Amino acid sequence: MHPAASVIFFTVSSGAGYGLLATLALLAAFGLIAPGLGLGLAGFGLALALVTAGLLSSTFHLGHPERAWRALTQWRSSWLSREGVAAVVTYVPAGLLALLFTFFTPGPGARLVLGLATAAMAVLTVYSTGMIYRVLKPVHQWHNAWVVPGYLVLGAATGLLAAHALLRAFAPEGSAPAIVGIAALAAVAAGFLLKRGYWAFIDATPAASTAETATGLGAFGRVRLLEAPHTGTNFLMQEMGYRVARKHAARLRLIAQLAAFLLPAAFTLAALLLGGVAASLLAIVAAALGILGVAVERWLFFAEAKHTVSLYYGAERA
Amino acid sequence: MTSLPPPSARKLGLVIDLDVCVGCHACAVNCKEWNAAGHSAPLTDLDPYGANANGVWFNRVHSFEAGEGAASRTVHFPKSCLHCEEPACVTVCPTGASYKRVEDGIVLVNPDTCIGCKLCSWACPYGAREFDHDAGVMKKCTLCIDRIYNENLEEADRVPACVSTCPASARHFGDLGDPGSAVSRLVAERGGYDLMPEMCYKPVNKYLPPRQRQCGAGHDGAPSSLAAPEPAPGGLLGWLDRVLSR
Known part of the structure; x- marks a missing residue:
């Protein structure tokens, strides 16, 4: 599948944004962070900026961005629509919580209700993003049980890494930075195991569809393309016949594992052990590397995905 | 409604x-x-006279080889929208632009509400949908909805353009929901099948397999070669032929 830059940016940015939003909302709900201008603006500000930038960029690849509002109408059947609705609904508790947290001193009841609602909606939104891919039967690398946990855990990991860096800078006192740092380590470890499992799965399991099932000519023997329908290219070949990454897949997987998991884990662990200004810097590097690494992972997620339509253009197995 | x-x-x-x-x-x-001026017109071509000509087509003919040696077959394979009974291209649509018609099962796109997110093209295993970069909306086979119900055409012409033009009569149009229809009988007689049945989209369009070879053809007593031996000319021409053949 063609890895469109806008979709990669959207899923990485909104994943990290919702992860950060859920982390801050839960910390606020249970009184682990104190309301204030600094953390309010930097924390909720960054979370909502990441989410909003992601959602806006997702409209860039539309043929008609001005009609994007229509995507909120078909939540009964479409996960893309559900994602849009969940994203819009999330703004209500998140916006209220961010306002109260930043400029006022909300009571524990308001913090609990708004915090839990914000976190739940953030999780639901990222879940819907994962389900958009999960339900697509023609793409074997997407239509499997690894995909949705991958989106959820990588969103949580990048969000926790960002939250860790923010807390070190804006609210270093109390137990919150250490709790978030340890949670980030756990999420990064879970992400590492999930992606290793996902890659092992897609390498080991063949797709159900072959050139024989696509044409129904298997009774005669092996089926191969003799002549394409045309000498040039077409939309299907451009959108679904992407091949560049497979050549570099092994190396890119290594880069993704280093940048998204191993290095952020090492830097976060060092921050937890060292504390002080060094911890702030280490946490920032960990968050930046984590987001970069997940962007590489996301690029691979598209580039390694093979659509059944390629069976009609010379592929023997999708 | 995309449900x-x-x-x-x-x-x-x-x-x-x-x-x-x-x-x-x-x-x-x-x-x-037909469709360049039909329901989903225009079918935009990009760089039509240049080196990288490409554009929107609803129907494309692939050619495959199957099997090896004397038993192998070369099969020409036209492919367009299969108007599935369970088209995920419709259910994934976030706007309701993609829909399956209640009355006849035809799958269509409303170009006025399509946002061009392309998700439907990802959901189609068969590559039936092609994005029109110029119009910014998804396009697909309409089963020539503007022909088959068109009372301005002669009744014989109220079939999809691909069916009306096929010089070999390899394409048949009809109601596959009616077990007594000509197309349903054809499917039953010839063992018509679904493409990628493992996807469970239940395509309405069916493909009829190539028939078994007629073994023994060619042994009907006719000479194996058409070049009959010519009798040698005699007389002056024969003498000339012999001289010139030396």
């Missing part, structure tokens, strides 16, 4: 005879010709 309607009694679709198709591409060309 699917209850299964329709009428299931209009195509039956494509792979035993007969000669791979002339006339169906694809006539499809383009």
